[in-house]
Amino acid sequence: MIDQSGFPPSTIPDDDIGGKLYIFDGRKLSRNEASKAKPEVFELAKLAQRLDDTATPRRPHYITFNASHTHAIISFVATGHVLIIEAATRKPVFLVDVGKQAHAAVPSPDETYILVANQNGKLVQRINTDYAANTFTLDHSATLNLADGTTPSGALKQFGSADEDGVRPDNAPILALPDSTSNLAFVTLRGGGLFVIDPRATPMAIAGEYTTSTIEPAGLLAAQTGNKMYFNSGGGGGAELGFQSVLYALPVSAFSPSPNPYPKPDTPAPTVVFDHGQQDVDSHGLLATRQERYLWVADRAANKIIVVDTETDDVVNEIKLAGVVSRDPAPDILGISPSGDRVYATLRGPFPLTGNNPELNNALGQTPGLGVIEVKRGGKSGMLKLVAPVSNVDDTDDEERADPHGIAVRSR
Known part of the structure; x- marks a missing residue:
């Protein structure tokens, strides 16, 4: 689990250097x-x-493992x-600075590459990988610019403003997730819309x-899950949008790598x-x-888990998390x-460093740490x-600054 807050603590976010990585033994968490x-x-x-x-890396945000769980x-x-x-x-073997913001870096299932969502750079970047040899290379020639130029349909990649429908006003990538074959990837966008x-x-x-x-x-x-790619839109769109929680699904088989036939924009329509x-x-x-x-x-504003049946795409339950264990857990990843039999959740802190609208405090929680959720009824509850x-108490004001976000489970 990653704590985004810097070390040593600081009240000035830009001075937050590094953050911390916590590694828990799952056997102890089960007791x-x-x-x-x-x-x-x-x-x-x-x-x-x-x-x-x-x-001087700042604000560690996302963590994943390769398919073999070696890195x-x-x-x-x-x-x-x-x-x-x-x-x-626990040995560091590779470090690269890709530019403005590495929001999330996700490895391909076949272990040949990592996709980096360079958020404010509005780029998707590829790191070629050989885990056995500990050889990793940022392939500059592979970079996809999401802001400039046109798509194969002839449309501008990024155009319009946030108050218009049917546009892509802000192509900052949040996640570039390879599918199970590693032949496609789905790129979520801060301003709405999506690229495959x-x-x-x-x-x-x-x-x-x-x-949009x-x-x-x-x-x-x-x-x-299977042939479905689920993806969501949430809070963070600004005060004018308020809170938000939308879940979509698309059939992965509807798309093919280029230069195969290119689907008409906005088709097929997502569920x-x-x-x-x-x-x-x-x-x-x-x-x-x-x-x-x-x-x-996970819904961090409403302190709940929404449960979807992946066969029918029906919402079948909502798991309420606030209570005796935590009055305001703010579950995140x-x-x-x-x-x-257990799901682990990062629980946000009282000074959330990312994804929080201060007018709404959608990402604010009161018990920063690792939440252990007992899975019941096969995952239905x-x-x-x-x-x-x-904890990461700031010694200048005695305020709790810990703000967990990224999490990944390693099998061994």
């Missing part, structure tokens, strides 16, 4: 003693500086750093496009699984439960235990059982 669990703790700036002593990939959203760590040894891309092409190529007439801002995360509109909601983390029977959608707290 109803999460609050006593003693994680390994690493200062991420120090790990990065083993590779480059001038590096962890960490992206820093306040800088453009991507850090790769050898999981067994060919991640193997050089440069990477657009294979499908959507505008079909997919609302602000694009967030994605998860695949709207749910749309909670302007309620006090903020859809964020997505997770398929064991055997992909259910999809869990989710990870599942290898056995499928669950209960927040424990919280393993983390």
